[in-house]
Amino acid sequence: MKPSREARRIGVKEKADHDGRRHIILCEAARLFTLNGFQNTKLVDLADRLNVTKPTLYHYIESKEEIIHQVLTIGNERNASLVRQARDSSESGLGKLEIFLRGYARATVDDFGRCVILADPRMLSGRLREQHRQAYRYVLDEIADIIGEGIRDGSIRDCDPHLLTFALMGTFNSLSIWFHHEGKMTVEDVTEAFLGFFESAMAAKP
Amino acid sequence: MKPSREARRIGVKEKADHDGRRHIILCEAARLFTLNGFQNTKLVDLADRLNVTKPTLYHYIESKEEIIHQVLTIGNERNASLVRQARDSSESGLGKLEIFLRGYARATVDDFGRCVILADPRMLSGRLREQHRQAYRYVLDEIADIIGEGIRDGSIRDCDPHLLTFALMGTFNSLSIWFHHEGKMTVEDVTEAFLGFFESAMAAKP
């Protein structure tokens, strides 16, 4: 007497092909990771959320580590794309930096962005850890480059570009910890306030 | 035929009474936690580092969770003490804020300080998590208070105290991730640079 499996096969979700479902899994994983942390998120939890059992997950993914890695890759990719978008604009260094930061702030408060910031890379082993480290590093270096450009073109006050990068990223990354969409401030509000705080660091002295 | 236990009982370390040894355990734990992460630090690793076996550890501590909690408590205590120290000085709001931040920067790059920032409180369960949350929160609220005081006494530019707190703490907390004592800059160097970045946020407009 099978328990009347009426609407089975809903599983990972009605519509969507293999890759589509795989992506749904990653989204839900990112959500759970930010919600409960990586180590606290069991594969069964993930499966449950998708109305599926664990082995079904393994139809779409190779291992838990792969899920984490994929989530981080998606996040890193987007950050990299934001950085390119800023860099390829025809603004001054300062302008590019602001373009990036406004995009980054928004990215930082969604599930993938949060994972990138909150994930402890030591969770990953060997090759994957190195891969993530490089992707993360790439963004930081590009920002430092943009800042350097701003210093040269006179739009940003002279300073150590890497230090300013760390300071800015530190501030904006903190969003992923304390910012919640239910609050009274929007990400945009906070972003403008943050940019204001760094006014003197970023605006060149006459 | 016992394996010639020459200098045994060295264990947790020659000199030091019970509480002393307990503290040594916590120090080494903090070191390993910052080095390898919490979840990646096995109790056996900790025991090994102290030339002791796991059961010996349990002579001094109740559980792994207790170790983590104690480490966090030590870190939180020190931060609280820094905050009080700043608050009880007779400086302006801005002066107090700077006193705190200079102390905090130094605290942030040692093992206990790093644990406080890098630890995922979700690791702790129930009461302990709440306790840590409150201790952490206390520091943030006090800083916001100090900033508020600075705004009122005219030493700090008008702004949302909580937002400035998040921005500052975000920047300084990032130290615990990327700062290494082997680098060419000292914490003090970085601190002054960071304070410079926030100059316009913190210096009141005339």
Added chain:
DNA sequence: GATTAAACCTACCTACGGGTATAGTAGAAT
């Protein structure tokens, strides 16, 4: 309506790591 491939499930294996039961030793006090 039989065939097939993708999707899915039940039931299991296994490693790992926190924690313990138990027993033994060192040294101080009696």
Added chain:
DNA sequence: ATTCTACTATACCCGTAGGTAGGTTTAATC
């Protein structure tokens, strides 16, 4: 010497969670 306490080790338990073997359902296709 005996005994007591603090300390340490060996050997084990056991829950948990990642991962798998192998069979079943679904739905599209012939």
